[in-house]
Amino acid sequence: MTAPARKVCMLGDFGVGKTSLVARYMRNTFSDTYLTTVGVKVDSKEVDLGEPGVLKLVVWDIAGRSVLDALNMSYLRGASGLLLVADGTREASLRTAIDLLLQSRSVLADAEAVLIINKLDLVERWEVGPSTLAGLRQTMPVIETSALSGDGVEQAFLELAKRLAR
Amino acid sequence: MSEKHEMPTFSAGVEHHVAQFLFERAQPLLLQFDENWQLVNLHGDPARFGFDPDHADAAARQLRDLFLGMPLDETIDLPFVHMPNGRSAHVHLLGDSEPGFQVLLLDAQGEHDRQQAQQQVGNEAALISGQKSKAIAQLRQIRSELERQRMRLAEANALKNALIATLSHDFRTPLTSIFGYLHLLDTQASQSASVRHALRALRRNSNYLFTLAENLLEYARADTRSSMLEPVRVDLAHLVEDLEGMFQPLAADQGLEFTIGVELLDAQTPVLDELRLRQILVNLIANAVRYTKKGGVGVALRWQDGALSIEVRDSGIGIAEELHEQVFVAFNRVRQAAGSGAGLGLSIVKRLVSQMHGSIDLQSRLGEGSCFHIVLPGLASVVAAPQAGTDETPALGSSRIRSVLVVDDDPDICYLLDAWLSDLGFRVRIVGDAGAAVESALADPPDVLLVDVELPGLSGNTAVFRLRAKGYRGHIVTLSATPTEEARKVALNAGADQYLTKPINIEVLARAMQAATPRR
Numbered sequence: 001m002t003a004p005a006r007k008v009c010m011l012g013d014f015g016v017g018k019t020s021l022v023a024r025y026m027r028n029t030f031s032d033t034y035l036t037t038v039g040v041k042v043d044s045k046e047v048d049l050g051e052p053g054v055l056k057l058v059v060w061d062i063a064g065r066s067v068l069d070a071l072n073m074s075y076l077r078g079a080s081g082l083l084l085v086a087d088g089t090r091e092a093s094l095r096t097a098i099d100l101l102l103q104s105r106s107v108l109a110d111a112e113a114v115l116i117i118n119k120l121d122l123v124e125r126w127e128v129g130p131s132t133l134a135g136l137r138q139t140m141p142v143i144e145t146s147a148l149s150g151d152g153v154e155q156a157f158l159e160l161a162k163r164l165a166r
Numbered sequence: 167m168s169e170k171h172e173m174p175t176f177s178a179g180v181e182h183h184v185a186q187f188l189f190e191r192a193q194p195l196l197l198q199f200d201e202n203w204q205l206v207n208l209h210g211d212p213a214r215f216g217f218d219p220d221h222a223d224a225a226a227r228q229l230r231d232l233f234l235g236m237p238l239d240e241t242i243d244l245p246f247v248h249m250p251n252g253r254s255a256h257v258h259l260l261g262d263s264e265p266g267f268q269v270l271l272l273d274a275q276g277e278h279d280r281q282q283a284q285q286q287v288g289n290e291a292a293l294i295s296g297q298k299s300k301a302i303a304q305l306r307q308i309r310s311e312l313e314r315q316r317m318r319l320a321e322a323n324a325l326k327n328a329l330i331a332t333l334s335h336d337f338r339t340p341l342t343s344i345f346g347y348l349h350l351l352d353t354q355a356s357q358s359a360s361v362r363h364a365l366r367a368l369r370r371n372s373n374y375l376f377t378l379a380e381n382l383l384e385y386a387r388a389d390t391r392s393s394m395l396e397p398v399r400v401d402l403a404h405l406v407e408d409l410e411g412m413f414q415p416l417a418a419d420q421g422l423e424f425t426i427g428v429e430l431l432d433a434q435t436p437v438l439d440e441l442r443l444r445q446i447l448v449n450l451i452a453n454a455v456r457y458t459k460k461g462g463v464g465v466a467l468r469w470q471d472g473a474l475s476i477e478v479r480d481s482g483i484g485i486a487e488e489l490h491e492q493v494f495v496a497f498n499r500v501r502q503a504a505g506s507g508a509g510l511g512l513s514i515v516k517r518l519v520s521q522m523h524g525s526i527d528l529q530s531r532l533g534e535g536s537c538f539h540i541v542l543p544g545l546a547s548v549v550a551a552p553q554a555g556t557d558e559t560p561a562l563g564s565s566r567i568r569s570v571l572v573v574d575d576d577p578d579i580c581y582l583l584d585a586w587l588s589d590l591g592f593r594v595r596i597v598g599d600a601g602a603a604v605e606s607a608l609a610d611p612p613d614v615l616l617v618d619v620e621l622p623g624l625s626g627n628t629a630v631f632r633l634r635a636k637g638y639r640g641h642i643v644t645l646s647a648t649p650t651e652e653a654r655k656v657a658l659n660a661g662a663d664q665y666l667t668k669p670i671n672i673e674v675l676a677r678a679m680q681a682a683t684p685r686r
Binding site for chain 2: 005006007014015034035036038039040041042044058063064071074075077078079080090092
């Protein structure tokens with residue numbers, strides 16, 4: 001029996017670590033060389049959620065943008081979930097992630113969303129304060145991650161998968 | 167009226183050429199699926215996009231994932247999709263193939279690479295720019311923090327200076343009393359030998375205490391300003407006697423031989439800052455005795471050609487040549503490691519020598535003792551040439567008795583000045599504050615006004631200023647415990663003629679009074 005599949009899009013400004021998060025989650029690899037993503041990379045992984053069963057996440061790693069243009073909108077079609085990614089060391093990237101979520105609502109009104117604050121390994125240089133995150137947690141799941149060390153990465157995808165399985 | 171652009175028509179040959187060119191660049195792969203995503207047919211090279219022709223199911227699964235959640239009866243274009251082999255392709259779903267659908271893949275690797283290179287540069291520049299802005303903001307913050315620290319340090323420094331000024335006054339005022347009364351007792355002829363001995367010990371130890379206190383104050387004053395020199399005629403033989411009395415017992419206790427002597431090869435009386443000279447000698451000799459365990463310490467002074475040469479030689483632990491500079495740095499570890507002491511003495515010596523425009527030289531080797539050689543130029547040009555027969559306390563006098571008004575709030579100092587000035591032939595009046603001084607001086611103008619700066623309420627300088635403003639023309643000598651050039655300028659600007667610092671030396675006072683009341 002084929003596991004049900006859900007399309008998940010990674011959204012966030014350039015350089016926040018979307019591709020690295022996907023690489024860590026899908027292949028448990030990491031490269032510290034920054035390479036701009038052009039277009040989209042699609043990967044999939046089955047997640048065993050226990051009681052609800054297995055869910056296949058089809059993850060779209062979309063090129064980083066601060067605004068959603070027509071091209072990005074076309075990539076979003078059919079998505080059930082969004083992983084919004086911000087870089088903890090760049091507070092502006094958090095505002096971008098929130099903006100992208102609001103823009104995506106025009107085509108994905110009901111998509112589940114989880115906010116990832118990446119680069120936990122550089123926490124001493126974070127501009128995003130704990131009080132800001134506490135405020136955001138009132139409205140959506142917020143998970144701090146490090147693609148470099150792997151901290152929080154599995155948890156972030158799993159959190160979204162659980163919400164998509166409901 | 168809108169203008170309609172029509173596609174230009176070309177000959178069949180041109181169109182064929184263009185089609186061939188685009189076809190070769192795009193390397194199209196057309197996959198035809200039925201409604202259940204079963205591959206029905208394909209045209210092109212699947213391997214170019216990473217698909218295994220023998221495993222059509224895998225290719226079908228990957229493409230199906232790509233269109234997950236999308237309506238399959240529409241034409242959908244997905245540019246720059248990452249293929250299984252890493253190449254980039256434009257993927258088009260052509261929903262007009264009933265009952266299934268067709269997926270067209272066009273190679274976009276070249277275009278992808280160009281865009282990626284362009285975006286990479288732009289994104290990296292933006293990231294670096296962000297980091298630069300952040301670094302600049304941090305630098306601004308650091309500068310602002312440094313400025314705050316600087317303000318706090320300036321405030322602390324001002325407090326320190328105020329404390330030093332207070333300490334200086336608090337040390338010097340009682341020492342003035344002690345030295346003055348010792349002088350009075352010394353002049354009494356009825357003393358027995360044992361009393362004279364005791365008085366000498368008291369004077370010696372008071373001097374020593376004063377020197378130690380001055381060391382600390384001198385060190386603390388270092389960064390503020392250079393203290394002014396106080397040139398006086400120095401009785402070097404007497405000084406040597408004092409030093410011998412101070413250090414001979416100490417050296418004897420340690421089993422050391424201690425010799426000290428002076429050669430006077432210039433007929434002119436040495437004029438030097440005696441207090442600083444004493445500090446230099448006490449520090450050098452104390453160090454020599456402290457760091458010598460066997461052998462001896464020898465001190466030789468020579469007054470020749472208007473300069474004083476000092477040599478302090480010991481057979482102590484010595485100082486390695488590479489550390490010669492370090493020993494003159496305050497709180498240096500060299501001296502601390504060698505024994506007791508804060509490593510302050512030599513730094514004070516160097517500073518004092520510099521203030522007296524002298525030079526210092528150190529010859530020493532580890533384990534072979536040390537020899538400090540100092541040359542201090544005389545300060546004869548700074549003070550007025552002494553008159554004939556005035557090597558002793560200057561005699562004062564005139565046909566009439568001169569009057570002096572002493573203004574000081576310390577009763578001991580007042581009593582002492584009264585005794586000294588009476589001895590010098592003055593009629594003395596005493597008041598304790600600035601207001602009374604102004605009133606008394608205007609009511610009965612004295613020949614000389616001797617006023618302390620640090621008075622309760624209005625300062626002595628204020629009293630001087632007011633008196634000058636009201637026409638007082640007598641001679642004014644200001645006394646203060648603050649030995650700085652700034653304090654001297656303030657006092658002279660207020661209207662004083664002379665500025666003396668405590669502790670008061672009777673000889674200096676006598677000379678000042680002589681200058682104030684010249685013979686007619």
